Amino acid sequence: MALYLSKSGKLLPHFKQKICSLGMISLSSIASCFSQNPPLSPEHGKTPYAAPSLFASRRFGSVKAENLASINNTADSQALNFPGGMVKFTPELKFISDLPEERINCYRVLDESGHLLTSDFVEIDKDIAVKMYKEMVMLQTVDTIFYEAQRQGRISFYVTAAGEEAINIASAAALSMDDFVFPQVKSIRPVQYREAGVLLWRGFGLQDLANQCFGNVGDNCKGRQMPAHYGSKKHNYFTVASTVATQIPHAVGAAYSLKMEGRDACTITYFGDGGTSTGDFHAAMNFAAVLEAPVILFCRNNGWAISTPVSDQFRSDGIVVRGQAYGIRSIRVDGNDALAVFSAVHMARKMAISESRPVLIEALTYRAGHHSTSDDSSKYRPIEEIEWWRAVQDPVARFRKWLEIQGWWSCESDTELRDRARQEVLDAIQVAEKMEKPDLGEIFRDVYDFPPSNLSDQEKSLRQTVQRHQRDYTHFQL
Numbered sequence: 001m002a003l004y005l006s007k008s009g010k011l012l013p014h015f016k017q018k019i020c021s022l023g024m025i026s027l028s029s030i031a032s033c034f035s036q037n038p039p040l041s042p043e044h045g046k047t048p049y050a051a052p053s054l055f056a057s058r059r060f061g062s063v064k065a066e067n068l069a070s071i072n073n074t075a076d077s078q079a080l081n082f083p084g085g086m087v088k089f090t091p092e093l094k095f096i097s098d099l100p101e102e103r104i105n106c107y108r109v110l111d112e113s114g115h116l117l118t119s120d121f122v123e124i125d126k127d128i129a130v131k132m133y134k135e136m137v138m139l140q141t142v143d144t145i146f147y148e149a150q151r152q153g154r155i156s157f158y159v160t161a162a163g164e165e166a167i168n169i170a171s172a173a174a175l176s177m178d179d180f181v182f183p184q185v186k187s188i189r190p191v192q193y194r195e196a197g198v199l200l201w202r203g204f205g206l207q208d209l210a211n212q213c214f215g216n217v218g219d220n221c222k223g224r225q226m227p228a229h230y231g232s233k234k235h236n237y238f239t240v241a242s243t244v245a246t247q248i249p250h251a252v253g254a255a256y257s258l259k260m261e262g263r264d265a266c267t268i269t270y271f272g273d274g275g276t277s278t279g280d281f282h283a284a285m286n287f288a289a290v291l292e293a294p295v296i297l298f299c300r301n302n303g304w305a306i307s308t309p310v311s312d313q314f315r316s317d318g319i320v321v322r323g324q325a326y327g328i329r330s331i332r333v334d335g336n337d338a339l340a341v342f343s344a345v346h347m348a349r350k351m352a353i354s355e356s357r358p359v360l361i362e363a364l365t366y367r368a369g370h371h372s373t374s375d376d377s378s379k380y381r382p383i384e385e386i387e388w389w390r391a392v393q394d395p396v397a398r399f400r401k402w403l404e405i406q407g408w409w410s411c412e413s414d415t416e417l418r419d420r421a422r423q424e425v426l427d428a429i430q431v432a433e434k435m436e437k438p439d440l441g442e443i444f445r446d447v448y449d450f451p452p453s454n455l456s457d458q459e460k461s462l463r464q465t466v467q468r469h470q471r472d473y474t475h476f477q478l
Helices: 065-072 126-151 165-173 196-201 206-214 247-260 273-277 279-291 320-326 338-354 383-392 395-406 411-434 440-444 453-468
Strands: 079-082 085-088 180-182 267-272 295-301 329-334 359-364
Touching: 126 165, 126 196, 126 206, 126 338, 126 395, 126 411, 165 196, 165 295, 165 338, 165 395, 180 247, 196 206, 206 411, 247 267, 247 279, 247 295, 267 273, 273 279, 273 295, 279 295, 279 320, 295 338, 320 329, 320 359, 329 338, 338 359, 338 395, 440 453
Parallel strands: 180 267, 267 295, 295 359, 329 359
Antiparallel strands: 079 085
């Protein structure tokens, strides 16, 4: 899985441009929030990752066979060098506790009023901060209008990122354009295809979003995907699929390929709390840890996998504790705090590349909207609960308050921004709606060099069906 990407440099295009400088780092204790594997140092008896070696290991040390006897006979046989490392013995019949006495703390920088709680975060300059806010507002506007368009019957499906805008934009801002994004996917239960904001940050335009949702000739997916299932090779953003958690192992494999090629880049994969209930998640975690792949595993724990609450999914303290079980450095952050998310991803990327290691981030947040346009979440959770999260924990409002405290934003600027954003989205929809649909033949292309006879027969049959029912298929090109 890893090597097929590394066979050809063309499959992993190397973008030279970088996102502009992200400012100074104030990091005296951010790294200490990561719950596994402290920074490597000589006193721990381990060696930091060395770039020339692709297989430098941080596993528990072992020894050669000729030295086993002397080691195993030391300290009155109170320890034994089992395969994998030295283990101490104990006379106590004691089981490891199923649950910790206290939950893992959640890293936060801003309170609900936009005031700083700590100086321990990655500082960003005014230009980057204002751009982050503008993109968060744009994402909110896109979601509102596209959701309304679906309700009007103009598109068939849509999913919003309501309440999770900070995760989208702040994580994207902390990455480089050379990094590869593997957005997560949807299924009957676990869902995570809410990364449109990552694409917006990377330069994927409003018209591109609209074209994909309307499935017209301007759609770079050629009308083959469901709405909101974006993808862009130009922006190093792998296309969203409709199968759950499959892209987590893909991201690990791609990260291992980047490591083998010595690239100054990592991969990041997004997935929901429901996605961690799949086998692919656990296989990918072990895969990433053992191969020491530079991948950021970003779990957006919004409390719900469609209608399934986290209390019905697992008994553990969320997702962050699973990192330590697999030997992966981990951190839990406030997903509604843009500065906390930015700082965590910035640090995780630095660790992933410089130390060649996977990093797990669990962002605690709340899905403030319905799962999708096919869902009515008021059927399984109180409306009052939804409204409270929207009003009190809105990540966009919190970040705006911080900008205003900094003197970088005003009410007048906000009104102008939102009016302009709404008009731009409406214009994009109107243009997309008038564009023709792709040729029917696009359904059968891009797989075989020479289509087999059964596929040609299917295409012929489809064209005949559309020809017979032209009134029902007025938008399709024959």
